Amino acid sequence: MLVTSMREYFRETLQRTLQQTQVQITDTAQVYLVNLLTEFARSENAFAGTERGERFGFVELMQRAQESEPSEALRIYKHMGDSSLYLTGFFAESVERSPVPVDYWVSMGGSAYDAVARLMRPTAATSSALFAELAHRFEDLVELLCAMSLQGEPGKKLDDARVLGLVDRYRRTGKPEVLEKLKAQGIVLRPVGDDDDLVH
Numbered sequence: 001m002l003v004t005s006m007r008e009y010f011r012e013t014l015q016r017t018l019q020q021t022q023v024q025i026t027d028t029a030q031v032y033l034v035n036l037l038t039e040f041a042r043s044e045n046a047f048a049g050t051e052r053g054e055r056f057g058f059v060e061l062m063q064r065a066q067e068s069e070p071s072e073a074l075r076i077y078k079h080m081g082d083s084s085l086y087l088t089g090f091f092a093e094s095v096e097r098s099p100v101p102v103d104y105w106v107s108m109g110g111s112a113y114d115a116v117a118r119l120m121r122p123t124a125a126t127s128s129a130l131f132a133e134l135a136h137r138f139e140d141l142v143e144l145l146c147a148m149s150l151q152g153e154p155g156k157k158l159d160d161a162r163v164l165g166l167v168d169r170y171r172r173t174g175k176p177e178v179l180e181k182l183k184a185q186g187i188v189l190r191p192v193g194d195d196d197d198l199v200h
Contacts, residue, residue: 010037017148023140032171034140040086058108070119077115081134085111089145110138150178
C-alpha cells in the first residue's frame with residue numbers, strides 16, 4: 001500500500017471514528033495523528049527507540065532525555081509520546097497483558113508530550129500548543145485510536161489471539177465498541193458475572 005493511500009485510509013478512519021465517538025480535537029491534532037499512524041504503520045518505527053535497531057524502553061529514554069541538550073531531549077520526548085500513544089491505542093490488548101500497567105504507559109506518554117510542549121514554548125508557540133493538547137487529551141486520544149483499531153476492514157475475520165485479546169479487554173473495560181467488534185466476529189459473551197463463557 002502506498003504511503004499516500006495509507007494516509008488517506010487513516011484520515012478517513014479517523015474522521016469516521018471522531019463522528020462515532022463524539023471526541024473533539026483540533027484540526028492540527030487530527031493531522032498529527034494521521035501522520036503518526038502512517039509513520040508507525042512500519043513496525044520498525046513503532047517498536048524501537050530513537051535510533052535504528054534500538055529497543056523501546058521508557059526508563060532508558062527518560063534518563064537520556066533528562067541528560068540531553070534541549071533539541072535532543074525534545075526528539076526523545078516526542079518519540080516517547082508517539083510510541084506510547086500508538087502502542088496503547090492500536091495494540092491495547094498487548095499492552096494490557098504486559099507486566100507494565102496501562103496507566104504507566106499513559107502517564108509516561110502524556111508527560112513526554114508535556115515536556116515537548118514546555119521545550120517548544122519559547123520558540124514555537126503553535127507547535128507547543130499542539131503538544132500541550134496531546135498531553136492533556138492523552139487518555140481521550142488512546143481511546144480514539146483504540147476505536148480506530150477496532151474498525152478494520154468490514155467482515156474481515158480476526159485471528160484467535162486478537163479475538164481472545166478483545167474478550168479480555170471487554171471483560172476488563174466493558175466498552176461497547178469492543179463488544180460490537182466481537183459480535184461482528186460471531187462471538188457472543190454472556191453477561192459479566194455469569195459463567196463468562198464464549199458462545200459461538
